[in-house]
Amino acid sequence: MSFSFFKPSRPKTPLEVVKTTKDSLMALDTKTVVEVKALEKALEEVEKNFATMRCMLSGDGEVEPNPEQVSQLASEVCKEDVLALLIHKLPILGWEARKDLVHCWSILLKQKIGSTHCCVQYIENHFELLDFLVVCYDNKEVAVNCGNMLRECIKFPTLAKLEKSTDMIVVWVLVVLVFDACYELLTRHETVVSEYLTGHYDEFFDVYEKLLTSPNYVTRRQSLKLLSDFLLESPNSHIMKRYISEVRYLKVMMTLLKDSSKNIQISAFHIFKVFVANPNKPREVKVILARNHEKLLELLQNLSAGKGADDEQFEEEKELIIAEIERVSRLPNLDS
Template structure:
């Protein structure tokens, strides 16, 4: 007796799977509100296809994925414009489908096909998709998924360069202060990657857009939100201290407006913010080429600054000795500057 009708169906080839994924995603467009059942079925089909794609890309825990299949799948995804569908349909997909899609995206984006990453090339040829992902931070249902996809993209220098120059970049200054804590935190993680992953691209951007950037960044440093102040201050230290940004640092520490912000943050009610502010403030003071305007501010405020610094401590620990040593040098320099003649404004 034959039991052939119990045999499992033949696994789809990469080409067949991509066609099935594309068809099921396009089918989401053809459903009207009146066809709720049909839409639910289409969404189920998309979810089933994304599970199959995930298994093809990462294996099932027992068998390793087939390298040739991964390459064929990735190539076909690009050739059939399925990446654009993935991104544009994110708002419609269910939670599990979005999760699987993000997982697959992290694998496909770095997948080499021959001598090139075809998914990276696809994104470079469809840069508007990056803008779409950034704007999606305004949709709390998919914000974290889009954030994950963006951070994968921002491992690629050309994609970082595009967003830095795009009007979409300014949206991050809004998104990092969204009332939803999880979304705001995720947006800040993406913002941080933008400013720290590819120093040379960031250096070029800051050189070309110095005033516009720091005008926006000052709003983060002076935000009423404690988390925003603390994170933005820490991030400022990170990207200003990158060697390619040394010319930006030199420009930053000769401007009175920046010094005033650091002095204000030295008085913050949070000790963590005070310590972080000190590590930037000390560069203003230690600069051997301080302009007269900076010296005037330090001299005028030397009593309050010295009082603040004497009370500032990181506590007990390995960093305590170095901090105290640096603090002592800064105190001596402020005292020296306060005694200089002809600093009356």
């Protein structure tokens, strides 16, 4: 004769997981905010629910996730506005809960209902949520979490269309730069960004100049390398032509040619040479090159290719640029 004292609990359905998660997140709005013990208990409940959601979305290591349940959970998260709660409650969650949230976020964004990424569409319709994530990025406690969540967002072209918020592209560049994801935004979505920059050229490059002249070495180097790659992408040819016609940006590159870092000098040279080689250089650019030709020639003559670089090609390019600077310096009437 056998006795069964404990009945195994029935696994929750996606609807139940979403409901309990929503209830626990909303509970953080009530008296728990001022009652420490109650707050701790409420945060524990949120953490438990996030763990359940994570298990349903990605499996438990032994049992694979059920695609139908994953799809239903994503649908319910949007329908019940839980996606908004996940973002708004992020700053007060514990470390473990935040980790599970970021994991779930990545999976939820990829889910489709029919041909539509339902969570991506939800964010499109509530774009202020991304503004909130950017603002929260200033909070050191959750900066990494916010950065990772934004990084997942920019994988989707509709969320990379930053014209929905005039200043967002500037902030996003700053954010994703820290996570080495600038290429995701500026090179994966070339057409989207090109369209944006056509209408927001000045405000973007005003801030990008601050990155290029940052006192932080990593920021200078990464932003310079990204700019070099970005300007040479074919969808951005009209942006490049405009950029290399502006004296202020020529001066930035000339300054970076004098940087204490050899790597930055080399990267700056590859953009500087486009200014010089431009067959349609504006008069203002010619004037700057002529006035500074002696210092520029000295800098270039002392510049050598980095390790692993093609020394022969580099030297050939350098000689061509030197010759062009010398030619410009001999042009008449540039001082008048």
